[in-house]
Amino acid sequence: MSANDLVLGTHELPRRAGEMKKTRREIDAPADLGVEMIGVPEGSPIALDLVLQSAGEGILVTGTATARLLGSCVRCLASVAYDDSFTIDELYFYPGREAEEDDLYVVDEQIDLDPALREAVVLELPINPLCRPDCLGLCPICGRNRNDDPRHSHEDAPTDARWEALKALNLD
Ligand SMILES: [Zn+2]
Ligand SMILES: [Zn+2]
Structure with missing residues (x-):
């Protein structure tokens, strides 16, 4: 396993709008995937279940990433661990478009899932994880x-x- 597991080839996906390709794979979590009190430990498995879809000016990537989260309760500092699924929904533009901030691109017919995964996971994580609601x-x-x-x-x-x-x- 390597960081390249987060890079998907798209050459099998025809550029006609509506064409789609499903992909399932298990990857090792990249470093720093989380927030201060909770996150996905580096190297732990993340199950990706994705659909790549040709969508005019780019490739739409939708699906889920399922991972085990590990963290600490903000009230009592006990360890907190649970599985969760995160929704991925990102458009990767084909090259040649005028770039805007935060745009993602298909580069050399490949898609780098790292930024999409980070956005999906980090935005959904609880800032104040609890070991139980009434801790x-x-x-x-x-x-x-x-x-x-x-x-x-x-x-x-x-x-x-x-x-x-x-x-x-x-x-x-
Ligand atoms: Zn006391
Ligand atoms: Zn607690």
């Missing part, structure tokens, strides 16, 4: 994981002098 997070005082001990509290052992001052004012 209780870490105790702000001692750092203990409150999911392990939901009733954990420090009410009996105040450690902050300001609390003592407030308590002194609360005469009963």
